[in-house]
Amino acid sequence: xxxxxxxxxxxxxxxxxxxxxxxxxxxxxxxxxxxxxxxxxxxxxxxxxxxxxxxxxxxxxxxxxxxxxxxxxxxxxxxxxxxxxxxxxxxxxxxxxxxxxxxxxxxxxxxxxxxxxxxxxxxxxxxxxxxxxxxxxxxxxxxxxxxxxxxxxxxxxxxxxxxxxxxxxxxxxxxxxxxxxxxxxxxxxxxxxxxxxxxxxxxxxxxxxxxxxxxxxxxxxxxxxxxxxxxxxxxxxxxxxxxxxxxxxx
Amino acid sequence: xxxxxxxxxxxxxxxxxxxxxxxxxxxxxxxxxxxxxxxxxxxxxxxxxxxxxxxxxxxxxxxxxxxxxxxxxxxxxxxxxxxxxxxxxxxxxxxxxxxxxxxxxxxxxxxxxxxxxxxxxxxxxxxxxxxxxxxxxxxxxxxxxxxxxxxxxxxxxxxxxxxxxxxxxxxxxxxxxxxxxxxxxxxxxxxxxxxxxxxxxxxxxxxxxxxxxxxxxxxxxxxxxxxxxxxxxxxxxxxxxxxxxxxxxx
Numbered sequence: 034x035x036x037x038x039x040x041x042x043x044x045x046x047x048x049x050x051x052x053x054x055x056x057x058x059x060x061x062x063x064x065x066x067x068x069x070x071x072x073x074x075x076x077x078x079x080x081x082x083x084x085x086x087x088x089x090x091x092x093x094x095x096x097x098x099x100x101x102x103x104x105x106x107x108x109x110x111x112x113x114x115x116x117x118x119x120x121x122x123x124x125x126x127x128x129x130x131x132x133x134x135x136x137x138x139x140x141x142x143x144x145x146x147x148x149x150x151x152x153x154x155x156x157x158x159x160x161x162x163x164x165x166x167x168x169x170x171x172x173x174x175x176x177x178x179x180x181x182x183x184x185x186x187x188x189x190x191x192x193x194x195x196x197x198x199x200x201x202x203x204x205x206x207x208x209x210x211x212x213x214x215x216x217x218x219x220x221x222x223x224x225x226x227x228x229x230x231x232x233x234x235x236x237x238x239x240x241x242x243x244x245x246x247x248x249x250x251x252x253x254x255x256x257x258x259x260x261x262x263x264x265x266x267x268x269x270x271x272x273x274x275x276x277x278x279x280x281x282x283x
Numbered sequence: 284x285x286x287x288x289x290x291x292x293x294x295x296x297x298x299x300x301x302x303x304x305x306x307x308x309x310x311x312x313x314x315x316x317x318x319x320x321x322x323x324x325x326x327x328x329x330x331x332x333x334x335x336x337x338x339x340x341x342x343x344x345x346x347x348x349x350x351x352x353x354x355x356x357x358x359x360x361x362x363x364x365x366x367x368x369x370x371x372x373x374x375x376x377x378x379x380x381x382x383x384x385x386x387x388x389x390x391x392x393x394x395x396x397x398x399x400x401x402x403x404x405x406x407x408x409x410x411x412x413x414x415x416x417x418x419x420x421x422x423x424x425x426x427x428x429x430x431x432x433x434x435x436x437x438x439x440x441x442x443x444x445x446x447x448x449x450x451x452x453x454x455x456x457x458x459x460x461x462x463x464x465x466x467x468x469x470x471x472x473x474x475x476x477x478x479x480x481x482x483x484x485x486x487x488x489x490x491x492x493x494x495x496x497x498x499x500x501x502x503x504x505x506x507x508x509x510x511x512x513x514x515x516x517x518x519x520x521x522x523x524x525x526x527x528x529x530x531x532x533x
Contacts (some may be wrong), residue, residue, distance in 0.1 A: 034285040034286060034287070034316070034487070035285070035286065035288070035483065035486050035487050036284060036286055036316075037284070037287065038284045038285070041316060066286075066299075066317060067316060087404045103408070113524060114525040115525075116525050119414055124525075125352025126525060128438075133438075134438040135438070138471055143463050143467065144463035144464055144465065144467075145463060145465070146465060147467070150377070164426075177301060183474075186436055187383040187384070187436075187519070187524065187525065187526045188378075188383075188439075188515050188519050188524065188526075189445065189475060189477060189478060189517055189518070189519060190455065190519050190523070191454075191456075191474055191476075191478070191517065192473065192474055192475060193440065193474070193475050193478050193479055193482070194479070202443075205440065206366045206441075206489075211321070213393050213394035214493075215394065215395070215396060215397060217393065217394075217397070223440070223441045223442065224433075224441055224442055224443070224464045224485070224519065225439060225441030225442060225443050226375040226441075226486070228439060228441070228443050228482070229443055229444070229482040229483065229485055229486050230486065232478070232479040232482035232483060233285065233479065233482060233483035233486060234433030234445070235474070235495055236285050236468070236479050236480065236483060236501075236502065237285050237477070237501070239456075240322045243464075251486075251487070252486065266440070267438050267439055267440050267441065267456070268438065268440070269437070269438050269439060270437070273440070274437065274438065275364040275365075275366050275374075275437065276364060276437045276438075276526060
């Protein structure tokens with residue numbers, strides 16, 4: 034059984050906040066169908082990158098569209114695709130400093146003070162490890178931690194959440210070597226567990242409802258004692274990227 | 284609270300099986316943390332396309348690699364990208380007859396009898412509506428139904444599940460017009476709920492474990508009386524596809 038819930042009452046987070054300290058009372062008060070409360074071993078704490086970025090002081094000035102464009106350019110490593118919008122502005126899908134391919138380089142202008150924009154955490158895996166350490170110190174258990182962001186995909190409408198930072202979560206489930214009911218090796222061999230957990234968590238977190246943190250229970254088989262290799266490993270390396278230099282070229 | 288579980292004991296499905304009739308005993312026996320059993324109004328039944336395709340007799344002969352290639356070509360509408368593998372074979376990402384962009388056009392050679400391949404359901408939304416009608420007739424409730432398949436994504440490692448068929452599920456959550464805490468309109472406006480539910484369901488279904496069906500509870504706000512527009516609407520139309528004719532061209 035998988036369970037996921039996103040508690041109300043997460044306080045507004047600002048620069049310099051100790052994220053683990055701020056989240057602990059809210060997480061400790063969660064109640065589960067079996068009557069237990071709080072976060073247990075094997076749970077995964079899923080948090081929106083926006084909240085982590087705010088705690089890390091990643092808010093920058095972006096007083097107008099031109100300044101916002103410069104902020105986005107500063108986060109851009111490589112332009113992947115561009116398209117002119119009906120209003121003449123240009124939508125750019127880019128690879129950003131974190132290696133993620135996203136619109137606007139992952140720079141967030143929603144739910145931030147006017148005249149500012151929010152950069153992603155500098156190193157989301159490091160942020161996840163830090164939050165995990167802080168939660169462990171306060172809660173006495175060592176949950177997995179995922180930091181999530183929202184992105185579109187080339188051939189699917191609507192956005193979904195994905196994992197950009199991870200600590201203590203086995204981010205991929207490797208079924209290579211396993212066989213089907215007919216004794217043949219499985220074709221679909223590596224599942225991106227972290228992105229699926231991020232998507233499940235988004236269903237309870239939702240957008241713009243003041244619930245940026247979820248706890249997912251039932252994935253204990255994917256929670257590890259070690260922090261593990263993180264979510265950066267979920268980014269497809271250039272040699273596997275079929276869309277790096279053009280369609281059909283690699 | 285979101286809950287998801289995938290029952291054991293789903294029988295092997297073969298051509299001509301009445302899927303709803305075969306699944307009903309398994310679904311009716313599910314137990315929930317509150318002590319209730321079965322499927323309730325507002326639940327979503329999520330089923331792997333493989334099972335639906337088998338019931339619909341979509342198994343075809345594919346005795347060797349060449350015949351399998353011809354089957355894939357027959358399902359291909361447009362080649363999106365190709366890459367030569369280290370062993371000299373060619374990986375093709377294509378748009379298939381259902382409009383989905385996938386490796387091998389969605390033709391499945393895993394967990395099928397030797398010498399065969401499995402095509403996707405001809406019209407997954409119609410399959411979802413049919414299954415929903417059958418479940419309603421037998422269970423007395425009208426759950427949402429999603430048919431899922433597994434796909435890779437250009438810049439992310441590992442595969443995730445997505446929704447290729449839907450009935451009675453509001454597949455996208457449209458937040459346009461909603462405002463953030465600072466009074467500005469939300470940037471991220473349309474969430475692909477169906478793909479996120481498919482991903483959550485995959486976490487409990489897993490691969491190669493004989494649990495191709497999951498029930499997701501807690502998404503009643505996304506379950507509708509009408510069958511709705513289905514999952515075909517989740518496919519990005521050509522005018523929005525930034526990777527249709529080449530990087531940076533549209």
